[in-house]
Amino acid sequence: MALLQTFLKLRGSAQSVTRAWGCAPVMVGSKRCQHTAPQDTCNWQLLDDCFELRYGGLVMHFNYVWLRDHCRSASCYNSKTNQRNLDTGSIDLDIRPTKTRVDEENLFLTWPDGHITRYNLAWLVKNSYEGQKLSAIQPRILWNSEIYTNAKVPSVSWEKFMNCDEELKSFLNNFLLYGIAFVEDVPATIDATETVTKRVSVIRETIYGRMWSFTSDFSRGDTAYTKLALDRHTDTSYFQEPCGIQVFHCLRHEGTGGRTLLVDGFYSANKVLKQSPENFELLSRVPIKHEFIETLGNHSNHMIGIGPVLNVYPWNNEVYMIRYNNYDRAVINTVPHSVAQRWYVAHRQLTDELRKPENELWVKLKPGKVLFIDNWRVLHGRESFTGLRQLCGCYLTRDDVLNTARSLGLQA
Numbered sequence: 001m002a003l004l005q006t007f008l009k010l011r012g013s014a015q016s017v018t019r020a021w022g023c024a025p026v027m028v029g030s031k032r033c034q035h036t037a038p039q040d041t042c043n044w045q046l047l048d049d050c051f052e053l054r055y056g057g058l059v060m061h062f063n064y065v066w067l068r069d070h071c072r073s074a075s076c077y078n079s080k081t082n083q084r085n086l087d088t089g090s091i092d093l094d095i096r097p098t099k100t101r102v103d104e105e106n107l108f109l110t111w112p113d114g115h116i117t118r119y120n121l122a123w124l125v126k127n128s129y130e131g132q133k134l135s136a137i138q139p140r141i142l143w144n145s146e147i148y149t150n151a152k153v154p155s156v157s158w159e160k161f162m163n164c165d166e167e168l169k170s171f172l173n174n175f176l177l178y179g180i181a182f183v184e185d186v187p188a189t190i191d192a193t194e195t196v197t198k199r200v201s202v203i204r205e206t207i208y209g210r211m212w213s214f215t216s217d218f219s220r221g222d223t224a225y226t227k228l229a230l231d232r233h234t235d236t237s238y239f240q241e242p243c244g245i246q247v248f249h250c251l252r253h254e255g256t257g258g259r260t261l262l263v264d265g266f267y268s269a270n271k272v273l274k275q276s277p278e279n280f281e282l283l284s285r286v287p288i289k290h291e292f293i294e295t296l297g298n299h300s301n302h303m304i305g306i307g308p309v310l311n312v313y314p315w316n317n318e319v320y321m322i323r324y325n326n327y328d329r330a331v332i333n334t335v336p337h338s339v340a341q342r343w344y345v346a347h348r349q350l351t352d353e354l355r356k357p358e359n360e361l362w363v364k365l366k367p368g369k370v371l372f373i374d375n376w377r378v379l380h381g382r383e384s385f386t387g388l389r390q391l392c393g394c395y396l397t398r399d400d401v402l403n404t405a406r407s408l409g410l411q412a
Ligand SMILES: C[N+](C)(C)CCCC[C@H](N)C(=O)O
Pocket: 208, 212, 214, 222, 223, 224, 233, 234, 235, 236, 237, 325, 327, 328
C-alpha cells in the first residue's frame, strides 16, 4: 500500500500560509544586477529588499539583515558552543552588501565595514525558508487500524531494550513514525516500569505524582479512577503545555473489558484538511480552554490550558499537537457567537473522523506490555471493565524524548 511507504505530512493549502515578511517578487531600481556562477547552476540577484538565489533547484530569498545576522565567521559565531556572538541589535536594519561573489560552493558577501561573510550554498539551501518548507519537521506515517496492523511494527523486548542502543533507536524510530510503541516482557512492577521509562527519558512529575498507579477507587476527582468507559482523548489538555508522552503498564486485571483504544489524531486531522481546509483552519486558529477542577479529599487543583484543538507550525501548517478532550473542555468563552457555530461544525467533522471504527486500534494491555503514547498526537480511551484493574505509568517531558532520539541520530 502506497500509504505505508510514504512519509505523510500535514500541509495546509497555499493560501492559508501567511507570509508576513515576504520579499517583493519583482524588482526595479539601480541595484538590480544579475550574475551567473561559473558552472551555471547558481544565479543570484540583489533585489531591493532581499537577495535572490537560485541554486539546487530552488529559488530562495534572503533578507539582508538575516544574511548579516547568520554569519558563521569566527568573530560572529562560536562553533564550539554553537552560539551566536554577533549582537543582532547592532546591525543596521538597512544593511546591504557592498560586494557579492559566488564560486562553485560558496557565496561571499562583503559588508560596509569590510567584514566578509562566507555562506556555503548547500547550507543556504538547507536553512532557507524555501528549503525548510520542503521538508516536514517530523516524518510520520499516519495510520488507521488497517495501516498500523499491516505495518507489523515489531515490539522490542525488555532485555534488549535495556542493553542495546540500536534497540532503543529502533523503538524510538517507530514511536516517532506512529506515535505509539510497545516494550514487552517488562517485569510487572512499578519499579521496572520506571526503569524502562528512564531508558527513554526524563519523567515529568505532575499533580498526579511522578510514577502513578491507580485503580477504580475514585481516589482522585477524575473519571479515569472509575470502571467507566472513557472515550478517545488526549491527557492534560488543561496544561498550558500538555504532557508529551504517556506511559501505561497494566500490572493486573482480574475481570472483563478494560481494553485500550488508540486513535491517530493526525490521521483524522489530515482528513479534515483534505475535505475542508476552512474547518481545519478554524480548528487550528480558534483558542479554547480546557480545565481540571479537583476538590476531593486533600486534593485541591485548578488547572487551565488555552489553545486551539490543532496546533500547527505557522510557516508550513504542519500539525504538531492535538488537544482533544471532551470531558475536560471548559466553558467556551473565547469564541464570538459569529464563529461558534462554524467552530462546532469543524469540531464535529474532526469528531466524526476520530470516531470512525476503521480508525480505532484496540489493544488489551497485559502485565509485561508497556505502552508509550505520543500524547500530542495519538488519542487514547478505554472500555468499561469489571474486577480489580491496576494501571501504572507516568508522563514524560517531550523535549527530552526528542533529545534522546536526536542523540541517537534520528530526525525529531
Ligand atoms: C493518568 N492519570 C491516571 C494519572 C491521570 C488521568 C488524568 C485524566 C484527565 N481527565 C486527563 O485527561 O488529563
